[in-house]
Amino acid sequence: MNVIASNLASNAALATPNGTTRPQVSIVIVGHVDHGKSTLVGRLLHETGSLPDGKLEMLKAVSARRGMPFEWSFLLDALQTERDQGITIDTTQIRFRTRSRDVVLIDAPGHAEFLRNMITGAAQADGAVLIIDALEGVRDQTRRHGYLLHLLGVKQVAVVVNKMDRVDFSAERFGAIRDEISAHLTGLGLAPTAVIPISARDGDGVAERTPKIDWYDGPVVVEAIDALQPARPLDELALRLPVQAIYKFDDRRIVAGRIESGGLSAGDEIVIMPAGKIANIRSVEGWPSSPTGAQGAGRSVGITLDRELFVERGDVIAHVGSAPRDTRRIRARIFWLHEQPLAAGASILLRLGNKETRAVVVAIEKAVDPGELSSAETKAIARNHVGEIDISLAQPLAADPYVDNPRTGRLVIEVNGRIAGGGLVLSVDAGQRAVPVDIVPVESALRPEERSARYRHNGAVVWLTGLPGSGKSTLARALERKLFSDGGSPILLDGDTLRAGLNGDLGFSPEDRAENIRRLAEIATHLARNGHIAIVAAVSPSREDRAAARRIADDTFREIYVATPADVCERRDPKGHYAKARAGVLHGFTGIGNDYQPPESVELTIDTSSCTVSDAADEIERMLIRTGVLFDEVTDIAANI
């Protein structure tokens, strides 16, 4: 067998217990209550010869005893309560076979009250059958189900227009419904694979194209199910092994979990997210014997690592180079099932893979009633509605956007120990900071405009980077004096000054340098958000650390590269550091060690070896005007008195 064929075989076709190979698909049947889902399912089972002997007769007898006409739906609604109320309550899984495949059929209830059960069913489906009553046409619930299928990532939908007998098998009526539902679904990016006129009760269009619908030339229901594709192959995606548990039953320390995507082998170099620790897989363990060869998606495995690392439930194991993002901030599109609406500020429990963490809903960005498809209010997401939310996590976790990996890009929200909603990860850490849970920032009594009006400028972080001795501090001080003279509110934050106090606990390792920059950026951003111009003078040699600072300060950030040549810097040596470093008594000094990473794109570059301090300060001022920090009109305070 060649590689491509065997790869396909591993996903698209599952060997059945008797050794034959037939693809297996799971489908969900959804639609408005009373539009005939259970009847269609009963009919499908009958037509495909999947009913146990005597079942039909038993149901006929039950119907007769109750004095009711025979209903195909009795077949599924086996529960007493359901027969009494005439509605299907929960999802039921039923297996049957078509000509080409094994089908797991998930019957989902249509009653609005039981939407959570529909989602429970539909979330596991490869494809869906959406049913519409020919007489009633497209209803809110129909549209809502269409939207939810789209939301759950179900890509294939066959639409059936049922009860055609009630509209005299009218091709016109069918055409109108077909056009309406097609437009709705296509608008959601979910073009129907077929729209089929049927009468489930009598069997028209289910397994056979009967004379009553001879004007219809598309597939019948069984053929449409035959054409559904099994789920997309997960083996082809990057490795994701969420850790379920660590077992130490004997001298082995086994990391256990299910491979959600990709594959692994003993010897692979892996990274444990979100911590980013690296190890090699020493062995793949199993009982009664250990498996040999590569392990693919879907397998529940146990592995041992070549070194003792702290690994815990909820971590995600990936291959180095294709790891998921670690984040404390997630944007997600969710559906909400709980009675209590989900509001901004809500404290929730979020579960993604095997990771569980407390979280806060930072913002509700959109809230939609999927029946209306109109924007509802955006303060909260009501029960059975959907929305987009911004979530801040108490602990970092590893996640992928849903488009990159459907298995590690979906989450559920728990309220009081019960799943209350679920959804898809749209993006991971969109450059915003996580807001720690239980911390409620107190806002300033003043609005930013009030300060701007007084200072004649907006808040900003002016970040000067460059080699030691390049002139950053000198320039920063000149700029501070200049802005103050003009009535502004500049504040100098010098890297060395802060290291004498706030950052006194930090050394010069890459981690400590990164933390030093992070704290500088946080303080500067706080000042900028309160209307001041924070002037930061810090070598900040790492491009990545400066990028992190820019993310923190966001649109207030202005970066200036003080690009004075290295030899000039060393000649100046204002603090005597170069001399000490050359003498070997100052370790980890940036400049001699060539570890300064010059910026690639900044708001301004200045070479102090070729201009005066005053000219340089003027140039910075012009840049601040150009980029909207300084108001470029009158700066003469006296004129306003």
Added chain:
Amino acid sequence: MQPGMDHLDALEAQSIYIFREAFARLKKLALLWSLGKDSNVMIWLARKAFFGRVPFPALHVDTQKKFPEMYAFRDHYSKEWGLDLKVDHCPPVEAIDPTLPPAARSAARKTEGLKLALNKYGFDGLIAGIRRDEEATRAKERVFSPRGLEGGWDVRDQPPEFWDQFNASPPPGAHLRIHPILHWTEADIWAYTKRENIPIIPLYLAKDGKRYRSLGDADITFPVPSTASTIDEILIELEGTKIPERAGRALDHETEDAFERLRVAGYL
């Protein structure tokens, strides 16, 4: 060779996942061992999940009316498999709701026995080997199924369960039923039993033109006509039959809703 999975591999992997979730999320678990083909597969799967050992007790709620072959099987394999076996007896039938039909009343002893065992040991999770394809009310089950304080099942208010995210926080005093083989069929059980060479009670194999398809109490379980004397023959028989698995269980046929009434009260 690609890491392909067949049908049984996929079932096995899913069951192991469920076992590990239950063990990770609940404090005091027990596995209900009825000695039948399903619970034997379940124990095998637990040993796979935990690399050879079952890290929680196996509980046999004993009606003391099982077949002698079943007791012999229990005593032998609890030792061989290294199980922490707990056997608890059911109350007498006189203590059971007299409004139930006879076979159901007899079966309800198990529900009462189970409640007593739950109280005695304080389990917050009970792993049970039910399957969706056995019976219509079981088809409605969740994988992690919350039970009320009295052990009851509220089929009308089950929490949502999707994407293998399970609800695992029973209220204080209540417990969860965990169903690691809910997604298996009768044929799957036999095919897997054969592949893994899992021991079975010989009553499942045909003798004198009859065999047991499902084992309950000796007085209310009956053999069905069959010539299948090997697992291979059972699989062929299942391919062709349309007789429901529980056809030999008297209680299922007494009244339309007898089984459902039992299940709502906490029966498996």
